[in-house]
Amino acid sequence: MNERKPGQSWHDMGGSSFGEIPKEDHDFAIWEKRVDALLVLSSAKGHFTVDGLRRALEDMGENAFENMTYYERWISAINQNLIEAGVYTIQELGDKMAEVKQRGQTYGSAQGGEA
Amino acid sequence: MTIPPGTSITIKDSAQPGHIRTPYYIRGKTGVIERSLGEFKNPEQLAYSLPSSLYELYRVRFKMSELWNHDIENPNDTVEAEVFSHWIEEYNNAT
Amino acid sequence: MPHDGHDHLSSSGHPFRKDNDTPLTYWQLMEISVRELMITKGEFSSTEINKQIEIMDARTPANGSALVARAWSDPEFKKRLLKNGAEAARELGFDIGPMHLIAVENTEHVHNLIVCTLCSCYPRNLLGFPPDWYKTKEYRSRAVKEPRSVLEEFGLVLPAEINLRVHDSTADMRYIVLPMRPKWTHEMNENDLARLISRDSMIGTSIIGSNP
Numbered sequence: 403m404n405e406r407k408p409g410q411s412w413h414d415m416g417g418s419s420f421g422e423i424p425k426e427d428h429d430f431a432i433w434e435k436r437v438d439a440l441l442v443l444s445s446a447k448g449h450f451t452v453d454g455l456r457r458a459l460e461d462m463g464e465n466a467f468e469n470m471t472y473y474e475r476w477i478s479a480i481n482q483n484l485i486e487a488g489v490y491t492i493q494e495l496g497d498k499m500a501e502v503k504q505r506g507q508t509y510g511s512a513q514g515g516e517a
Numbered sequence: 518m519t520i521p522p523g524t525s526i527t528i529k530d531s532a533q534p535g536h537i538r539t540p541y542y543i544r545g546k547t548g549v550i551e552r553s554l555g556e557f558k559n560p561e562q563l564a565y566s567l568p569s570s571l572y573e574l575y576r577v578r579f580k581m582s583e584l585w586n587h588d589i590e591n592p593n594d595t596v597e598a599e600v601f602s603h604w605i606e607e608y609n610n611a612t
Numbered sequence: 613m614p615h616d617g618h619d620h621l622s623s624s625g626h627p628f629r630k631d632n633d634t635p636l637t638y639w640q641l642m643e644i645s646v647r648e649l650m651i652t653k654g655e656f657s658s659t660e661i662n663k664q665i666e667i668m669d670a671r672t673p674a675n676g677s678a679l680v681a682r683a684w685s686d687p688e689f690k691k692r693l694l695k696n697g698a699e700a701a702r703e704l705g706f707d708i709g710p711m712h713l714i715a716v717e718n719t720e721h722v723h724n725l726i727v728c729t730l731c732s733c734y735p736r737n738l739l740g741f742p743p744d745w746y747k748t749k750e751y752r753s754r755a756v757k758e759p760r761s762v763l764e765e766f767g768l769v770l771p772a773e774i775n776l777r778v779h780d781s782t783a784d785m786r787y788i789v790l791p792m793r794p795k796w797t798h799e800m801n802e803n804d805l806a807r808l809i810s811r812d813s814m815i816g817t818s819i820i821g822s823n824p
Contacts, residue, residue, distance in 0.1 A: 407532075407541055408532055409531075409532020409533070409534070409541065410532075410541040411534075411537075413730060413731065414540050414541050414542075414729065414730060415729050415730075415749050415752045415753040416540045416541075416542045416727075416729030416730075416752070416753060416755075416756040416757070416780065417542045417584070417585065417729075417753065417756060417757045418749070418753035418754075419753060419754060419757070419758070420748075420749045420750040420753045420754065421750055422750060422765060423745050423748060423750040423751045423754070423762065423765055424744075424745060424748055424750065425745050426744065426745075427743050427744045427745070428744060430741065431632075432632065432665075433632075433640050433643050433644075435665045435668065435669075436643055436647060436661060436665065437643050438664075438665075438668060438741075439661045439664035439665050439668070440643070440646060440647060440650070440661070442664050442668075443650075443655070443656045443660060443661065443664055444650070444655070447655055447656070449655075450566055451563045451564070451566075453536060453560040453563040453564035454563065454564055454565070454566060456536060456560075456564065456730075456731055457535075457536040457564035457565065459731070460536060467749075470639070471639075472747060473639075474637075474639040477639050477642050477643045477646065478639065478642070480646065481642060481646055483566075484646065484650075486566070487566065489649075489650070489653065489655065490649045490650075490653060494649060495642075495645060495646070495649065498645040498648060498649050499641055499642065499645045502641055502644045502645050502648070503636070503641060506636070507635055507636060508632060508633050508634060508635060508636055509632045509633075509634060509636050509637075509640045509644075510632030510633055511636075512636050512640075512641070512644055513632065513644055514644055514647075514648055538730060538782050538783050539782070540729050540730055540780065540782060542729075542756065542757075554712070554784070554785060557783065557784045560783070574783055574784060574785075576785070578777075581757075584756075584757070585757055588757075589757075590758055590759070590760045590761065591760060591772060591776065593775050593776075594759065594760075594775065594776040594777070594778070595775070595776075595777050595778070596756050596777075596778045596779075596780060597777065597778070597779050597780065598779075598780040598782045599780075599781070599782045599783035599784065599785055600782070600783075601783065
């Protein structure tokens with residue numbers, strides 16, 4: 403039923419039939435809102451466009467869509483675009499992630515900036 | 518030249534990989550220009566941080582029967598999508 | 613930020629929000645790191661991030677309700693809204709950034725439904741974040757092929773003689789449905805009208821019903 407045609411990417415969903423629509427909704431956590439803000443501010447700086455975000459999301463594949471949350475996919479795609487744009491290097495990111503990880507076991511204790 | 522509203526046009530039936538904003542279900546299908554929306558940069562270039570010239574963007578209205586053959590709920594229902602001019606086949610504007 | 617051992621208090625002395633007390637995930641770690649790198653590089657400040665979050669938090673369906681209520685109350689405004697939704701929203705003072713907005717009108721003969729089959733395009737600069745269901749593969753896949761069955765799942769049975777128009781937000785436009793004003797509201801003022809207008813009625817998965 404949901405076989406894809408040649409040239410139809412996984413994200414190109416119109417016309418497939420995936421069953422009943424789940425209606426539950428949720429509010430966003432502060433870290434998710436920060437991801438959203440990172441997109442708006444980074445694209446306002448001209449580092450990439452929303453098309454660049456979508457391209458990275460699509461290239462992450464269907465597995466990411468099924469297994470990661472919305473803003474997990476977004477931060478991954480934002481990072482991909484910022485590295486491609488040369489804003490920071492993979493090495494810089496790795497060093498920063500190691501530093502942040504030392505701060506604590508929860509988002510609250512590691513988040514930096516204004517709590 | 519901008520295609521006038523009401524013109525019947527066909528969407529190109531191509532299937533190249535990459536970031537494309539023409540959904541597969543309208544490719545090769547015939548619809549009617551509902552209105553033109555002005556000129557926009559091509560997402561197929563923007564997605565890769567490449568420069569783009571401007572393309573006219575159209576809203577195109579399709580009948581359900583054109584999109585899904587007989588597998589439809591109501592023959593009068595329609596779907597509209599935005600389509601960039603480079604995805605529209607040459608059309609006969611003999612009016 | 614030094615960790616002082618008080619697991620439930622931030623350095624400001626306020627309790628952490630609940631979502632901050634869960635174990636740090638890989639992607640949260642990446643968010644913190646990307647944000648701090650961008651600040652260190654001088655791309656933007658933490659103040660700008662907080663400001664942007666405030667801007668987004670202020671965008672709610674109530675903005676759309678106000679727009680619709682004005683269109684219901686002022687025929688000239690309604691004409692302008694249908695001609696150029698973005699300009700009409702700005703006229704009411706809403707900061708919608710560079711968004712292009714098209715308002716599509718429900719009538720006795722036409723019902724409109726909004727979807728984005730390719731991702732999750734939504735008039736977020738007016739209405740705020742989309743509901744989760746709008747982003748699901750179930751909604752995105754079915755809305756363009758079996759929209760009447762989708763509407764029934766939302767409790768809306770559309771009579772066969774009504775023409776259903778589905779709008780797939782495939783490029784630069786965003787869409788808002790201008791719901792039909794029920795006759796029983798003819799004496800209501802704009803503020804009271806606005807309270808009737810739900811988020812889903814502006815997406816097209818619901819209508820403004822009978823007098824409650």
